[in-house]
Amino acid sequence: MPKISFSRVTDEIEKLSELSKQASYIDPKLYNKFDVKRGLRDITGAGVVVGITNISEVNAFRSGPDGSRIPIDGELFYRGYNIKDLIRNQDMDNHFGFEECCYLLLFGQLPSRDALEEFTQILSRYRALPRNFVRDVIMKRPSSNMMNTLAKCVLALYSYDDNPEASDEANILRQCLELIAMFPLMSVYGYHAFQYYQKHKSLIIHRPVVKYSTAENILHCLRADSDFSPLEAKLLDVALILHMEHGGGNNSTFTTHLVSSSGTDTYSAIAAALGSLKGPRHGGANIKVVDMFADMKRQVKNWEDKDEIANYLRAILHKQAFDRSGLIYGIGHAVYSKSDPRAEIFRGFVEQLAHEKGYEREFALYRTVEKLAPEIIADECRMYKGVSPNVDFYSGFAYRMLDLPLHLYTPLFAIARIAGWSAHRMEEICSRNKIMRPAYVASTPHRVYVPMEERKDGEI
Numbered sequence: 001m002p003k004i005s006f007s008r009v010t011d012e013i014e015k016l017s018e019l020s021k022q023a024s025y026i027d028p029k030l031y032n033k034f035d036v037k038r039g040l041r042d043i044t045g046a047g048v049v050v051g052i053t054n055i056s057e058v059n060a061f062r063s064g065p066d067g068s069r070i071p072i073d074g075e076l077f078y079r080g081y082n083i084k085d086l087i088r089n090q091d092m093d094n095h096f097g098f099e100e101c102c103y104l105l106l107f108g109q110l111p112s113r114d115a116l117e118e119f120t121q122i123l124s125r126y127r128a129l130p131r132n133f134v135r136d137v138i139m140k141r142p143s144s145n146m147m148n149t150l151a152k153c154v155l156a157l158y159s160y161d162d163n164p165e166a167s168d169e170a171n172i173l174r175q176c177l178e179l180i181a182m183f184p185l186m187s188v189y190g191y192h193a194f195q196y197y198q199k200h201k202s203l204i205i206h207r208p209v210v211k212y213s214t215a216e217n218i219l220h221c222l223r224a225d226s227d228f229s230p231l232e233a234k235l236l237d238v239a240l241i242l243h244m245e246h247g248g249g250n251n252s253t254f255t256t257h258l259v260s261s262s263g264t265d266t267y268s269a270i271a272a273a274l275g276s277l278k279g280p281r282h283g284g285a286n287i288k289v290v291d292m293f294a295d296m297k298r299q300v301k302n303w304e305d306k307d308e309i310a311n312y313l314r315a316i317l318h319k320q321a322f323d324r325s326g327l328i329y330g331i332g333h334a335v336y337s338k339s340d341p342r343a344e345i346f347r348g349f350v351e352q353l354a355h356e357k358g359y360e361r362e363f364a365l366y367r368t369v370e371k372l373a374p375e376i377i378a379d380e381c382r383m384y385k386g387v388s389p390n391v392d393f394y395s396g397f398a399y400r401m402l403d404l405p406l407h408l409y410t411p412l413f414a415i416a417r418i419a420g421w422s423a424h425r426m427e428e429i430c431s432r433n434k435i436m437r438p439a440y441v442a443s444t445p446h447r448v449y450v451p452m453e454e455r456k457d458g459e460i
Contacts, residue, residue: 027443034441050438051257053248055079055105055423060336071386073344074336078245079104087238087345096213096233098240098416099123102180105245105423106173120213126181127208127217130160134189134205142193146411147278149190151271154179158267165265172429175266176422183418184214187411188221194407215240218415222404231356232402235349239398242342242391243413245420247335252276252283256421260428261436273421274414283410286396288323289330290406293365293397295322303365310372317380330393331373342391350394350401357401366397 059075076083078101086104090097099120103111111119137156143149157179158164163171185208195201206221215237219228248257255276259269277283299321300308315321316328333340354363370389377387399409 030441030443034443050254050436051248053424053427054108055420055427056245056247058247058249058335060338071337073339074333074341074388076246076341079108081110083242083341084345087241090238096215096237098214098237098244098419101241101244102419105419106176106426122177123181123214124208124210126178127185129182129185129189130157133157133160138186138189139193139197142190142197144194144198144407145278146187146190146194146407147274147283147414149194150183150186150411150414151274151278153182153186153190154267154271154274157182158265161267164267167263167265167429169426169430172266173426176418176425179266179270180418180422183411183415184208184218185221187408187415188218191222191405191407191411213237214415218412219402222408229356231353235353235398236402238346238349239395239412240416242346243395243416245417245423248424250282251279252417253420253424256424257428258436260425261433263435266425269425270418270421273417277414277417278410283413285329285390285392286399287406287409289392290396290400290409292316292322292329293362293369296369297362297365303361303368306368306372309365309368310376313369313373313376314380317377328369328373328377330396331370331377331389332387333390336388336390337386339388340390343389343393346391346394346398350398353398353401359397359401362397366394 056079057075057077059077060071061069062072064070078086081104086101087097100111100116102123103109103116103119133153133156137153138149143152161175164175166172189205192204196203202224204224206226208217209220212220213233216228216233218236219233220226246253248254252273256269256273259272280288296309296312297303300312302308312321313328317326319326351363354360370393373389374387396409399412404412
């Protein structure tokens with residue numbers, strides 16, 4: 001038999017793809033005709049309710065006396081605690097909040113000092129990968145996309161688990177805690193394996209340090225000299241907290257609920273969530289922000305000239321600049337309108353790091369765009385709600401100041417979000433809900449069967 005190529009589109013496939021496009025296209029007008037909420041949101045941005053969760057809450061509106069929806073500054077709650085309070089009360093000197101917030105999401109309460117110490121010890125114990133896992137899984141055929149590497153590693157862990165299919169709550173919690181602990185190592189080691197085999201760089205495999213937090217271990221394992229400043233580690237810790245959970249309705253978390261409702265194993269459910277997060281419409285937005293600003297810095301000669309910056313932003317909206325998509329990346333959110341609380345929190349830490357690293361001028365450019373973009377979008381576009389910077393607006397800039405490689409931007413999102421996914425998987429399993437079976441409206445007319453001799457190629 002001839003060898004099958006997995007990397008080349010043949011003439012036959014090209015021809016068949018035209019048939020597939022014709023058969024697969026859905027006229028957008030049909031969504032209005034049948035009142036289908038494409039994207040599970042209506043024209044006002046209100047979400048279609050598909051479940052109940054105790055884990056987190058996102059608020060962008062309050063109800064008016066006449067039943068209207070009045071925009072408010074965005075709010076995010078973890079188990080009823082305002083995210084601003086959770087981060088505001090962190091000790092800037094020696095306390096890392098990601099582990100504390102993991103405990104909160106999983107167990108519904110803030111831990112005592114002793115409970116947090118015990119929990120961090122459990123994560124430290126689980127942080128070691130299985131024997132020969134790095135050699136047999138991570139180092140073998142490394143992918144250029146670390147999200148695929150991460151998904152491969154997660155699925156491979158099934159084979160290292162003595163009870164991969166056991167569906168009791170204790171076993172699933174154990175699996176989730178192991179994944180929370182292992183995600184940083186699998187991501188960083190996967191990146192180093194890619195750099196070694198495909199980029200011919202030196203191979204770096206640092207063992208995690210027991211006393212380090214998740215954020216500290218990421219920087220320690222990533223950097224050749226393992227060196228980092230307290231502010232660098234603190235900013236990364238805050239980034240992990242802000243990304244670890246965002247309501248049950250985001251794409252990857254909903255995927256976790258959807259797949260978990262079928263009764264499948266933990267590794268399959270989390271691999272599915274990773275596939276969702278990998279998509280650029282979900283987890284890769286901060287890379288687009290970084291690329292957009294790189295293009296802006298080339299095109300805009302005077303970074304302090306607001307008119308020149310405004311003209312560039314208008315050119316983006318008119319599909320005349322950057323990637324011609326018409327989108328100003330990092331501005332706007334499916335839920336928030338007046339403000340994204342994560343962006344509000346993160347900005348202050350990013351400003352501190354910009355001063356430490358000497359990026360004040362670039363931070364000022366971000367601030368200018370942050371102020372101008374919503375006004376220009378409101379002026380140029382017909383918006384049903386306001387827009388504001390989202391968390392992705394600053395996160396890519398922060399990661400660049402931390403010298404984190406682009407390959408790890410989305411995996412860092414996953415390293416944080418695995419905590420939320422784990423809490424939602426536990427919620428789905430413990431609630432023992434029915435399998436989710438969303439309904440679709442069929443729009444194809446019924447047809448009469450045609451014998452093969454009477455069929456013509458290319459006819460739908």
